[in-house]
Amino acid sequence: MEWSGSKAPDIDVSEKKSIGKGVFRKCDGCDETMVAEELEKNFEVCPRCGKHHKLRAARWRELLLDEGELDEWDRDLVPGDPLDFKDDKPYPARVAAAQRSSGAQEAFESGAAKIGGMPVAYGSFIFAFMGGSMGSVVGEKITRLFERGTQMQLPVVLLQSSGGARMQEGILSLMQMAKGVAALERHRAARLPFVSVLLHPTTGGVAASFALLGDVNIAEPQALIGFAGARVIETTIRQTLPEGFQRSEFLMAHGMIDRISSRLEMRREISSMLGHMSRGRRSRG
Amino acid sequence: MASHVLPFEKPVVELLNRVRELRAQAGEEREIVPELERLEDKARHLARELFSNLTAWQKVQLSRHPSRPYTLDYIERIFTEFQELHGDRAFADDESIIGGFAKFRGKSVMVIGHQKGRGAKENVRRNFGMPHPEGYRKAKRLFELADRFSLPILTFIDTAGAYPGIGAEERGQSEAIGSCLYTMSASHVPIIATIIGEGGSGGALALGVANRVHVLEYGTYSVITPEGCASILYRDGAMAETAAASLRMTARELLNLGVVDFIIGEPPGGAHQDFDAAAKSVESALADGLGALAHLGPTELREHRYRRFRSLGAVIGD
Numbered sequence: 278m279e280w281s282g283s284k285a286p287d288i289d290v291s292e293k294k295s296i297g298k299g300v301f302r303k304c305d306g307c308d309e310t311m312v313a314e315e316l317e318k319n320f321e322v323c324p325r326c327g328k329h330h331k332l333r334a335a336r337w338r339e340l341l342l343d344e345g346e347l348d349e350w351d352r353d354l355v356p357g358d359p360l361d362f363k364d365d366k367p368y369p370a371r372v373a374a375a376q377r378s379s380g381a382q383e384a385f386e387s388g389a390a391k392i393g394g395m396p397v398a399y400g401s402f403i404f405a406f407m408g409g410s411m412g413s414v415v416g417e418k419i420t421r422l423f424e425r426g427t428q429m430q431l432p433v434v435l436l437q438s439s440g441g442a443r444m445q446e447g448i449l450s451l452m453q454m455a456k457g458v459a460a461l462e463r464h465r466a467a468r469l470p471f472v473s474v475l476l477h478p479t480t481g482g483v484a485a486s487f488a489l490l491g492d493v494n495i496a497e498p499q500a501l502i503g504f505a506g507a508r509v510i511e512t513t514i515r516q517t518l519p520e521g522f523q524r525s526e527f528l529m530a531h532g533m534i535d536r537i538s539s540r541l542e543m544r545r546e547i548s549s550m551l552g553h554m555s556r557g558r559r560s561r562g
Numbered sequence: 563m564a565s566h567v568l569p570f571e572k573p574v575v576e577l578l579n580r581v582r583e584l585r586a587q588a589g590e591e592r593e594i595v596p597e598l599e600r601l602e603d604k605a606r607h608l609a610r611e612l613f614s615n616l617t618a619w620q621k622v623q624l625s626r627h628p629s630r631p632y633t634l635d636y637i638e639r640i641f642t643e644f645q646e647l648h649g650d651r652a653f654a655d656d657e658s659i660i661g662g663f664a665k666f667r668g669k670s671v672m673v674i675g676h677q678k679g680r681g682a683k684e685n686v687r688r689n690f691g692m693p694h695p696e697g698y699r700k701a702k703r704l705f706e707l708a709d710r711f712s713l714p715i716l717t718f719i720d721t722a723g724a725y726p727g728i729g730a731e732e733r734g735q736s737e738a739i740g741s742c743l744y745t746m747s748a749s750h751v752p753i754i755a756t757i758i759g760e761g762g763s764g765g766a767l768a769l770g771v772a773n774r775v776h777v778l779e780y781g782t783y784s785v786i787t788p789e790g791c792a793s794i795l796y797r798d799g800a801m802a803e804t805a806a807a808s809l810r811m812t813a814r815e816l817l818n819l820g821v822v823d824f825i826i827g828e829p830p831g832g833a834h835q836d837f838d839a840a841a842k843s844v845e846s847a848l849a850d851g852l853g854a855l856a857h858l859g860p861t862e863l864r865e866h867r868y869r870r871f872r873s874l875g876a877v878i879g880d
Contacts, residue, residue: 357876359819360810364795413875420872442763442785444795447809448821451763451785452874455771458740459747459868466748482785484736485724485764486743504735504764505726509790513726523731531732 304328322540329497329540331477334386334403337436341544342390347399349388351421354414356383360447368445371407379405384439385415387422392434393548395555398426401436402476402483409439411483412446416453419487423460423471432470432551433461437488441481454486461487470554472547475502475525475534493550494534495543496525502534566628570620574609574831581605609830616780618806621813622788624780625759626722629834631841632691633660633675633718636758639841640848641666641673647707649700653733656697658689658721659769661704666716667849672708674701674769675718678759692725695738698768702738705745712860715746715753716848717769722787724765739768746771747867750860754851756844757781757822758833761811773858773867774851775821777813778840779828783821784811820874824851 302313306328316323320340321330332340339345355372362368376382384407387400400422402409411419419435426433442450461471473491477500485504488494496502503523511518521527528534538546567575581602588594616624624630637644641664648655661674676693679685708715724735746753746769755772761783777783786794791809792801816822826847833840858866 353879355878357878359876360808362808364808413877417875417877444786444791444809446876447785447819448783448811448816449819449875451767451783452821452871454764455743455747455767455871456874458743459771459871462744462747463868482764485739487740489734489737490740490744502736503731504724504739505731510726510728510731514728516728518728522728527732531734533734533737 305330320540327498327539329477329499331404332540333405334381334401334436337401338390340540341392341434341547342399343392343394347386347388347390349386350425351387351418352382354383354417356412356414356446359413359449360445362445362447364445371445375407379403381406383414383418384409384411384443385418387418389425389429389431392544392551395548395551396429396431397551398422398429398431398433399435400433402438404438404476407443409483410441410443410450411439411453412443412450413453415439415443416450416456419453419457420460423457423464426469427460427464427467430467430469432472432554433464434472434474434547434551435487435491436474436476437479437483438476439479439481439483441483451482454482458486458490461490465492470551472550474543474547475500477501480504480506489533491535492554493536495536495538495546496528496534497540498525498537500525502528568620568623568627570616571613571624571831574612575835577605577608578831578835606830613831617803618809618812619788619803621780622782622806622811624832625782627759627832627834628680630759631833631837632680633677633720633758635837636718636841636844637664637673637675639838640845641671644673647700647704650696650703652696652699654694654696656689656694656700657687658691658693658725659697659701661701663713666714666852670713672704672713672715673718674704674715675758676721676766676769678720689725691721692723693721693765693768694725694727694730695733695735698724698735698738698742701769702742702745705742705749708751709749712751714751714852715749715772717753717755717772719755719757719761719766719769719781719783720759721762721765722760723762724768739764742768743771748864749867750864752852752855752858752863753867754848754855756826756848757783758844762787771867771871773855773863773870774823776824776826776844776847776851777816777822778826778833778844779813780832781813782811783816784809 304323307326309325321332381403390399473494475496479502525537644664646662660677664673676691678691679688753772754774755770757777788802788806791805793799813825829836829839
């Protein structure tokens with residue numbers, strides 16, 4: 278259920294599939310070649326077939342938040358090396374490399390923002406940083422996100438995209454699941470809304486903690502969302518998995534999510550839902 | 563007692579078996595009893611010595627030992643009036659998690675634990691102690707039930723992990739585990755979790771959001787199995803031995819990381835050599851643990867649990 282650490286981080290198709298000098302791009306869905314700018318302007322959604330390519334955290338801000346503005350919290354938190362962990366390189370070296378390649382300090386960003394004029398506590402995984410894996414820093418930031426949301430009486434909007442717990446922090450990364458969920462529980466006890474936005478991919482320890490516990494769970498089309506990795510399941514049951522297994526549509530059919538929404542509709546939908554929930558909120562006085 | 567013997571435990575097992583045989587032969591012959599006691603003492607001492615330098619990987623193997631006492635073995639020895647409660651009220655009764663009312667030293671409690679099977683037939687029924695969502699939903703139901711009637715919750719953790727399968731994903735394994743963490747966080751009763759064998763990742767944590775976490779001397783707790791870790795990081799499952807050490811998953815290391823609060827010593831040769839003695843130690847740790855939480859009221863218990871998990875992690879900066 279963990280992010281592997283051995284693959285290259287998933288990057289935008291803009292970097293991966295460039296043809297010429299990034300002038301043209303090919304859609305992963307319909308194989309259509311188009312001007313790169315066209316795809317980029319459309320927030321990486323193919324204008325022909327609607328395929329959602331991965332969108333970086335910075336562009337999600339632009340897409341969802343009023344004026345694209347995030348007043349960031351806890352941006353300087355960095356991980357320790359509690360296990361003194363080494364695989365082919367020591368964990369601190371791996372973190373440093375991820376910081377260089379992703380331009381982020383860690384795999385999560387959060388802060389105060391507005392969506393459709395409504396103040397929210399906003400958080401987003403940064404998948405480009407070690408596959409969005411959840412170690413102590415991510416867990417701490419998520420905990421503080423819910424705590425601040427509770428203190429400031431704000432709804433939490435949280436964008437999930439993570440391979441799961443960060444193996445290099447061992448058991449302490451597992452503990453982040455409990456920590457984050459406990460903070461969510463307090464936020465909910467204060468009757469504040471939590472909108473969980475499930476992006477590709479949301480698996481392992483992140484799926485099995487707060488990701489599917491939203492008051493509302495909204496997923497992008499065809500996002501991979503699940504507890505166990507496909508390879509683990511296949512080796513356990515010795516069967517090939519059915520087409521579309523653990524995709525958004527599969528979760529929808531099995532009752533696990535509320536909506537599948539195009540990225541381009543998310544801002545409108547989230548602000549509408551927050552509106553419904555703020556009106557319906559009863560004080561417990 | 564133990565039929566399955568791991569290579570490294572062989573000398574200890576032979577020694578302990580020899581002493582058992584002698585004791586059986588001695589029967590009523592009182593004159594050889596002092597001699598026998600000296601021998602038993604020596605055997606115990608030797609067993610301790612042989613087990614004092616076990617590697618992380620050897621401890622992992624002990625935590626999975628097929629002769630190890632399971633949740634029901636402890637329930638039988640520690641509690642009275644156990645009334646098992648079944649089902650998740652939605653889909654099925656998952657027998658890889660058991661739970662119900664029981665009395666601990668005369669007081670009503672809720673007991674919930676993973677249950678592995680003994681032998682092939684029972685293991686099929688218990689799914690080798692690997693729960694499906696309905697198992698976690700049963701646990702969640704019992705956590706809520708305990709909260710309503712102010713019953714302390716005592717959990718026993720012993721699983722390789724939540725089951726990875728098609729049905730498990732269809733029925734929402736992720737949501738089921740997440741909901742257990744949520745419900746345990748919200749509880750107003752004292753919760754003590756005891757890791758009696760394997761603490762396998764999220765499937766173990768789902769019974770582990772407790773005020774106190776105890777671990778048996780040869781219990782383990784990890785985010786991933788050493789085999790899984792090895793195949794991902796070193797692309798070689800045979801590196802599991804190295805991974806077991808890297809993951810810091812043994813009792814002593816868990817205590818150092820603050821993930822567990824207390825290590826319960828095991829009888830010479832491990833818990834599987836003497837179920838009664840192991841149960842006695844688990845019981846006395848539970849009594850002490852409940853005692854230590856007795857001064858906390860309902861709201862304070864929830865707060866105490868929050869603070870406990872809130873402090874876990876290695877973060878630099880503020």
